[in-house]
Amino acid sequence: MELKDLYRDVILDHNRVPRNFGRLDAADAHAEGHNPLCGDRLTLTLKLAGERIEDIRFEGHGCAISTASASLMTEAVKGKDRATIRGLFDRVHALLTEPGGGAAGAELGKLAALSGVREFPARVKCASLCWHTLNAALASSATPVTTELPDEAPSALGERLTEKR
Amino acid sequence: MAANARESLHATESPRATAARPLDAERVRRDFPILSRSVHGKPLVYLDSAASAQRPLAVVRAVEDYELNSHANVHRGVHLLSQEATAAYEGARERVRRFLNARSTREIVFVRGTTEAINLVAQAYARPQLGPGDEILITALEHHANIVPWQMVRDQTGCALVVAPINRRGELILDEFRARLGARTRLVAAAHVSNALGTVLPVAEIIAAAHARGVPVLLDGAQAVPHQRIDVRALECDFYAFSGHKLYGPTGIGVLYGREQLLAAMPPWQGGGDMILSVTFERSTYNEPPWRFEAGTPNMSGAVGLAAAVDYLEGLGIEAIGAHERALLEEATAALERIPGLTIIGTAAHKAAVISFTLAGIHPHDLGTVLDSEGVAVRTGHHCAMPVMEFFGVPATARASFACYNTHEDVRRLVEALEAARKVFG
Numbered sequence: 001m002e003l004k005d006l007y008r009d010v011i012l013d014h015n016r017v018p019r020n021f022g023r024l025d026a027a028d029a030h031a032e033g034h035n036p037l038c039g040d041r042l043t044l045t046l047k048l049a050g051e052r053i054e055d056i057r058f059e060g061h062g063c064a065i066s067t068a069s070a071s072l073m074t075e076a077v078k079g080k081d082r083a084t085i086r087g088l089f090d091r092v093h094a095l096l097t098e099p100g101g102g103a104a105g106a107e108l109g110k111l112a113a114l115s116g117v118r119e120f121p122a123r124v125k126c127a128s129l130c131w132h133t134l135n136a137a138l139a140s141s142a143t144p145v146t147t148e149l150p151d152e153a154p155s156a157l158g159e160r161l162t163e164k165r
Numbered sequence: 166m167a168a169n170a171r172e173s174l175h176a177t178e179s180p181r182a183t184a185a186r187p188l189d190a191e192r193v194r195r196d197f198p199i200l201s202r203s204v205h206g207k208p209l210v211y212l213d214s215a216a217s218a219q220r221p222l223a224v225v226r227a228v229e230d231y232e233l234n235s236h237a238n239v240h241r242g243v244h245l246l247s248q249e250a251t252a253a254y255e256g257a258r259e260r261v262r263r264f265l266n267a268r269s270t271r272e273i274v275f276v277r278g279t280t281e282a283i284n285l286v287a288q289a290y291a292r293p294q295l296g297p298g299d300e301i302l303i304t305a306l307e308h309h310a311n312i313v314p315w316q317m318v319r320d321q322t323g324c325a326l327v328v329a330p331i332n333r334r335g336e337l338i339l340d341e342f343r344a345r346l347g348a349r350t351r352l353v354a355a356a357h358v359s360n361a362l363g364t365v366l367p368v369a370e371i372i373a374a375a376h377a378r379g380v381p382v383l384l385d386g387a388q389a390v391p392h393q394r395i396d397v398r399a400l401e402c403d404f405y406a407f408s409g410h411k412l413y414g415p416t417g418i419g420v421l422y423g424r425e426q427l428l429a430a431m432p433p434w435q436g437g438g439d440m441i442l443s444v445t446f447e448r449s450t451y452n453e454p455p456w457r458f459e460a461g462t463p464n465m466s467g468a469v470g471l472a473a474a475v476d477y478l479e480g481l482g483i484e485a486i487g488a489h490e491r492a493l494l495e496e497a498t499a500a501l502e503r504i505p506g507l508t509i510i511g512t513a514a515h516k517a518a519v520i521s522f523t524l525a526g527i528h529p530h531d532l533g534t535v536l537d538s539e540g541v542a543v544r545t546g547h548h549c550a551m552p553v554m555e556f557f558g559v560p561a562t563a564r565a566s567f568a569c570y571n572t573h574e575d576v577r578r579l580v581e582a583l584e585a586a587r588k589v590f591g
Contacts (some may be wrong), residue, residue, distance in 0.1 A: 005540045007531075007589050015590075036531045038546055061560060063528035064590070117285030120534060 005116030006123070007064065008115035010072070015064035020074035022057045029140050033060075033133030035125055040066045042130055044137045051081040058130065065114075065123050072111050082138060089131055095125050166466065166495045169275065175386040188481060188489040190572045196330075196477075197222040197570050207540030210578045215360055215519050215566030216544050220412045220474070226467050228415060239510070252466045257472035258455070264475045265405065265422055266396040273417070274421040274455040275463055279387040282312040282406030282421035283354070283393040285458060286383055287314035290427065291352055295389060297323035300349045302380075304342065305331045305556060306359040306366065309549040311385045315354060324351070335511035337360040343374050350375075357389035357405075361550035362511025363494075363519030365389070370498055372401055381427065381567060387411050391568065392490060392517045394483045397422050413569075414474030417506030420468030428454035435460040486569045490518035493567045495569055497576045504583055510562050517566035521548070524583065528591045535589055536563070539582035 027045035031160055032039035034041050047055040054079055058070045073092075077085050095115055117127045194200050202209055211219060231253055237246035239254045267273060270356045276282045294432065301315045305328050305497035312326075327350070329342035337355075345351070353375045366558050368384055375382045386395060389408045390407040397405050404427070409418040423431075433440050433451050437460035443448040451457050462569045478486070497520055501507050505527030525533055533545035542563045547554045554560060565579055 003535060003589065006534065012590065039554070040530075061528075063530035065531070066529075083232075122536060123530075126530065155472075 005122055006114055007106045008113045010110055011068040012115035014068035014071040018067055018071040020057050021059060024055060024057045029137045031133050031137035035129050040129055042070060042133050046137050053077050063126050065126040066129055069114060069127040076111055081151050092131055107164055130135050175217055186485055188485045191522040194570045196549055204398045204540045210541040210575045212507050212565040213544050214568035217410045218568050220414055221477050223415055224470045224473045225475045228470040231466050231469040239465055241307035250465055260458055260472040261476055266398050269425055269455050272422055272425050274458045275468055276419045276421050277387060277417055278407045278408040278419035282419055283310055283358055284314045284435055285421055287318045287402050289431040291318045292321055295324040296324045297350055299324040299351045300327050302345055302350050302353045303326045304329045304337050304355050306356050306364060308360050311354055313454050334513050335364045336513045337366050339370055340452060346374055346378055350380050357384045357386045358517045361389045361548040361553045362472055363516040364513040364519055365515040366512060393487050396563050409471040412474050415467045415470035418464045418471050428465055433457050437461045490567050493571055494518045500576060500580045510557050521564045523559055523562055527586055529563045532563045532586050535586040536582045539580040539585055541579055
């Protein structure tokens with residue numbers, strides 16, 4: 001377990017200078033995420049063009065992992081359609097939770113910088129909060145997302161929000 | 166024998182003489198085997214005793230001895246083991262009575278911990294007699310365990326929950342507290358020491374003000390008991406709650422002290438075996454306190470471990486522990502204040518050995534991970550005191566808490582780890 005594997009330069013950079021930070025006026029979809037254990041809060045606003053995310057912003061406060069993960073996610077999903085995003089979600093999920101990262105790293109580009117999180121089980125929720133929130137936004141769920149619900153309703157993408165641990 | 170001789174010698178010493186004998190923390194550390202393990206390849210620095218203190222060998226061995234030699238159910242059999250188990254369990258109650266200087270063991274109820282103790286008072290004392298128009302007064306420093314049980318009583322009875330505010334140093338504003346203590350106040354529930362900030366509350370003033378109006382007072386002593394001598398008779402509090410595991414004892418055991426007249430007038434809150442004298446399908450006759458409030462088979466090995474922890478604590482001398490921790494607190498406070506960007510949250514004039522802090526540009530959660538990788542265990546988060554965090558406008562803090570086994574070296578390692586964190590995020 002090396003600290004350098006968790007706090008890679010890409011992560012530190014996106015924490016220091018988050019991309020797509022802020023809020024879109026007249027958004028087509030939005031969702032709020034909350035991790036009550038560490039107090040992380042996140043609001044996503046989306047502009048949709050059919051199946052595609054045309055634009056996306058995030059705001060809120062959280063640790064370096066949750067901020068960088070949200071920043072990286074906004075870059076990764078902008079311009080992508082729902083099916084592609086679903087594939088990304090699955091690969092990020094595997095990267096964060098499965099031994100060996102589900103061999104998903106290669107196709108993830110910059111998102112692969114999150115692979116070190118896997119070795120820090122207490123921090124997996126920090127990295128995955130934004131993705132669950134995105135699911136909720138795409139499902140146009142009005143219910144705030146939390147990492148601590150005992151039995152979450154499946155989102156429209158059919159993902160369960162619980163982490164595999 | 167030598168240990169017994171030393172023990173009896175201590176008993177005749179005045180508190181002043183005990184305080185003059187400083188704590189040898191290096192020797193104390195040898196009583197806690199866990200402290201010699203390493204974490205991520207570094208020697209462990211354990212600064213999370215306010216969440217749960219480590220156990221000395223004496224506690225582990227007392228529990229082991231009970232489990233290996235004396236376990237059976239209590240208050241039941243005529244066989245030898247049951248008698249031994251009963252003697253051990255009720256002996257632990259007497260040990261706790263002496264520790265708190267309570268008048269009678271009838272005032273010592275064994276519970277799972279502070280949380281259960283407060284819930285017991287909420288459900289068996291407050292709920293049956295409160296209604297609309299009545300008020301429960303708490304402070305803005307409370308742990309969730311001293312908020313939520315009262316909210317439940319409020320929702321069950323229609324009474325109101327009133328909160329006395331704190332100042333920017335994290336101290337209770339006594340005048341504001343007194344102003345909220347009114348003709349409708351039926352109970353005051355306050356922390357003795359704040360878990361999130363370390364503030365020691367002015368409990369003598371709180372109790373005097375409440376009693377002047379005939380209002381009973383419950384003190385949440387979870388964070389106070391390991392650091393200072395508690396004398397419930399001198400305090401004149403009505404209820405006092407604490408947990409074994411913050412006191413170097415086992416988890417799953419705690420104590421509710423309640424004044425005998427109050428406990429005697431309270432109905433049981435859980436029904437079952439051991440809390441009754443007789444049962445028919447028509448009616449049951451309840452046992453006397455404290456057993457009335459201990460339905461079911463209790464945590465005997467926990468009680469034995471708690472008694473051993475009390476022995477251990479008093480063997481070291483609570484005054485000596487307090488003095489040792491105060492020295493560490495002062496040293497750590499001065500060292501942390503020198504770190505650029507570090508802000509100490511909670512700067513009360515009177516504090517227990519707890520430092521809550523934030524470091525500019527580094528989220529407490531990241532700080533916790535970096536410190537952990539350096540072998541330094543601190544708590545990060547809201548410390549089950551979200552209203553306190555909200556008051557100071559922070560989502561979370563890092564919290565270092567000191568105990569009898571911490572040393573100057575631990576403070577040095579904490580500072581070093583914080584510098585490492587600043588480097589990572591620099």
